[in-house]
Amino acid sequence: MFSLSSTVQPQVTVPLSHLINAFHSPKSTSSVSASVSQNQHRDVSPEHEAPSNEPMLNLRDLGLSELKIGQIDQLVDSLLPGICKGKNISSHWHTSHVSAQSFFENKYGYIDVFSTLRSSCLNRQHSRTLKNICSDLQYWPVFIQSRSFKTLKSRTRRLQSTSERLAETQYIAPSFVKGFLLRDRGSDVETLDKLMKTKNIPEAHQDAFKTGFAEGFLKAQALTQKTNDSLRRTRLILFVLLLFGIYGLLKNPFLSVRFRTTTGLDSAVDPVQMKNVTFEHVKGVEEAKQELQEVVEFLKNPQKFTVLGGKLPKGILLVGPPGTGKTLLARAVAGEADVPFYYASGSEFDEMFVGVGASRIRNLFREAKANAPCVIFIDELDSVGGKRIESPMHPYSRQTINQLLAEMDGFKPNEGVIIIGATNFPEALDNALIRPGRFDMQVTVPRPDVRGRTEILKWYLNKIKFDQSVDPEIIARGTVGFSGAELENLVNQAALKAAVDGKEMVTMKELEFSKDKILMGPERRSVEIDNKNKTITAYHESGHAIIAYYTKDAMPINKATIMPRGPTLGHVSLLPENDRWNETRAQLLAQMDVSMGGRVAEELIFGTDHITTGASSDFDNATKIAKWMVTKFGMSEKLGVMTYSDTGKLSPETQSAIEQEIRILLKDSYERAKHILKTHAKEHKNLAEALLTYETLDAKEIQIVLEGKKLELR
Numbered sequence: 001m002f003s004l005s006s007t008v009q010p011q012v013t014v015p016l017s018h019l020i021n022a023f024h025s026p027k028s029t030s031s032v033s034a035s036v037s038q039n040q041h042r043d044v045s046p047e048h049e050a051p052s053n054e055p056m057l058n059l060r061d062l063g064l065s066e067l068k069i070g071q072i073d074q075l076v077d078s079l080l081p082g083i084c085k086g087k088n089i090s091s092h093w094h095t096s097h098v099s100a101q102s103f104f105e106n107k108y109g110y111i112d113v114f115s116t117l118r119s120s121c122l123n124r125q126h127s128r129t130l131k132n133i134c135s136d137l138q139y140w141p142v143f144i145q146s147r148s149f150k151t152l153k154s155r156t157r158r159l160q161s162t163s164e165r166l167a168e169t170q171y172i173a174p175s176f177v178k179g180f181l182l183r184d185r186g187s188d189v190e191t192l193d194k195l196m197k198t199k200n201i202p203e204a205h206q207d208a209f210k211t212g213f214a215e216g217f218l219k220a221q222a223l224t225q226k227t228n229d230s231l232r233r234t235r236l237i238l239f240v241l242l243l244f245g246i247y248g249l250l251k252n253p254f255l256s257v258r259f260r261t262t263t264g265l266d267s268a269v270d271p272v273q274m275k276n277v278t279f280e281h282v283k284g285v286e287e288a289k290q291e292l293q294e295v296v297e298f299l300k301n302p303q304k305f306t307v308l309g310g311k312l313p314k315g316i317l318l319v320g321p322p323g324t325g326k327t328l329l330a331r332a333v334a335g336e337a338d339v340p341f342y343y344a345s346g347s348e349f350d351e352m353f354v355g356v357g358a359s360r361i362r363n364l365f366r367e368a369k370a371n372a373p374c375v376i377f378i379d380e381l382d383s384v385g386g387k388r389i390e391s392p393m394h395p396y397s398r399q400t401i402n403q404l405l406a407e408m409d410g411f412k413p414n415e416g417v418i419i420i421g422a423t424n425f426p427e428a429l430d431n432a433l434i435r436p437g438r439f440d441m442q443v444t445v446p447r448p449d450v451r452g453r454t455e456i457l458k459w460y461l462n463k464i465k466f467d468q469s470v471d472p473e474i475i476a477r478g479t480v481g482f483s484g485a486e487l488e489n490l491v492n493q494a495a496l497k498a499a500v501d502g503k504e505m506v507t508m509k510e511l512e513f514s515k516d517k518i519l520m521g522p523e524r525r526s527v528e529i530d531n532k533n534k535t536i537t538a539y540h541e542s543g544h545a546i547i548a549y550y551t552k553d554a555m556p557i558n559k560a561t562i563m564p565r566g567p568t569l570g571h572v573s574l575l576p577e578n579d580r581w582n583e584t585r586a587q588l589l590a591q592m593d594v595s596m597g598g599r600v601a602e603e604l605i606f607g608t609d610h611i612t613t614g615a616s617s618d619f620d621n622a623t624k625i626a627k628w629m630v631t632k633f634g635m636s637e638k639l640g641v642m643t644y645s646d647t648g649k650l651s652p653e654t655q656s657a658i659e660q661e662i663r664i665l666l667k668d669s670y671e672r673a674k675h676i677l678k679t680h681a682k683e684h685k686n687l688a689e690a691l692l693t694y695e696t697l698d699a700k701e702i703q704i705v706l707e708g709k710k711l712e713l714r
């Protein structure tokens, strides 16, 4: 409805179509009727009440509410000729107002237009053309009263000031009025008149021309209104969607985690109660456990230490290769003492964002102090406490380390918070971190020895089903240098293999299998090796085995196989009875002899022309031992008890003397191997054939074959 309602303004509204109709057929009287309401009394006739979907045009908007009686009469007459023929007028027209009649009369000195409308029946028959209406509209004074009786000046006067005019139109007039009457009225109509004149439009067509103009204008206004409505609706929908979107983002767990981690204000500092992990769970690191025992005592009973005046270190640094059980030990300390355990990894503090790493450290220590006695464990300490090198990758590491140092200085030694740090690279740590008062107690957690490995293997074997014939010690002997984590993995892999093979329990075979897999890579069963190469490999490997078996100081054989694995076509594994801390000259020579066994076997069986490249790593091994014996271990009579570290810088004579000695050692070794293989040619043949049949033979089976007994069919 194009109406501007106001409490004080009389309103005259008319369906738009009627106005258009009036424009179109000004002489027709049948299609349009009107009624006039009484003063202070709204027309309540049913027709009037019936809602109309048509847009309504408020005549006041057209500036008609201020018409003089005569003008209104003229207008109504021209718009709706014969509209009021009596009291039974239908009420498509109605007027309403609420302001006092006297107000208008008093203030403006002329009769209220509505009293005129009320008294008049609007039944004049004069028909007038649109041209007349337009020119009337053009010059009628527009008189608009806003709310609260604030009366604006006559429009004619106000139009003198352009700025005033603009302000007024924006404030009061609807766009229709602005466009049609106020802002562009004069110019539009004038232009239209001018246009009709210049185009020489005949008098007869001028009405139609103007009608078309007015109709188009009204339609454009209706369209604008529609567009504005739909724009408003779209904006509302977008706003609601935005609200939903924001709600969804806040509820999304992924994003909330991101917010957590990136702000660092809420880093994970929840303690873990470690009652279930004790020193019992950590095997093969007895010394480390003993050293940490006193820390456990302190955490259990801090007063005992305070009374005696003893001071415990604030920080303990666990140093050792990966997987040796440093984290496990720290957990066990908390578990033994039954105190909370705060875990943090150094890399968590290594943040790209300023202050985040430092704030996490602050949070961690604040939480820990509130829950003392407790253990803070910082894994990978080197990644937070490494030497303070400025680098673009770690822009705020200095800030983080400083925070860590400040926190460590910030509590007293006997406050009940023990910080355990772990690192694989103690040398990479910032010196400020390892000075007394910080991480001043260092505990080494080495790779386990054979006893330790046996214990660890037993511990993890007890968690799976294994055959009674399994000897963990044999596996332990063959896994020199394995860490606790690697041994755990070995047992696990054996269990998986047994499950895949449909076995009920794990046997030595699976354990050996997984050991070889870890040491040498997976088996290459799919590799097609021709019989000739298989035979050469079988004799080569048996050659090693025969030398090992018949040489007094050689290590016991564990296994021989011609199954390709990793880069090898076959191998013989020997096991030291113990981890060897020292090796004798005889043991070193025996190792060289065993290495030579492969090539000697090839030569003896297939002839000098058919020796292969397969012995190169054997020679590498033998040559290395011979070289060390001469240059490092003082085991050459000719060169004496002296070390020759940088052989390239030695005199040519010395260099050739060393070379000579190494050559003799290797040659002698080769000859010894040849002698043994010639002596035990029969055993050599038997073993090679057994390998060709069975592919893999363990120590017991090798012994059976070499004793000339028959192997049971597997």
Ligand SMILES: Nc1ncnc2c1ncn2[C@@H]1O[C@H](COP(=O)(O)OP(=O)(O)OP(=O)(O)O)[C@@H](O)[C@H]1O
Pocket: 281, 282, 283, 284, 285, 320, 321, 322, 323, 324, 325, 326, 327, 328, 329, 379, 380, 422, 423, 424, 456, 459, 483, 484, 485, 486, 488
């Ligand atoms: N000495 C051990 N006794 C028993 N289990 C061990 C031992 N060492 C390692 N493990 C096993 O290996 C797993 C990994 O060990 P842990 O995380 O403690 O090693 P770590 O020294 O902290 O390694 P990293 O330096 O890589 O952090 C342990 O959870 C445990 O299952």
Ligand SMILES: [Zn+2]
Pocket: 540, 544, 598, 599, 614, 615, 618
């Ligand atoms: Zn070999």
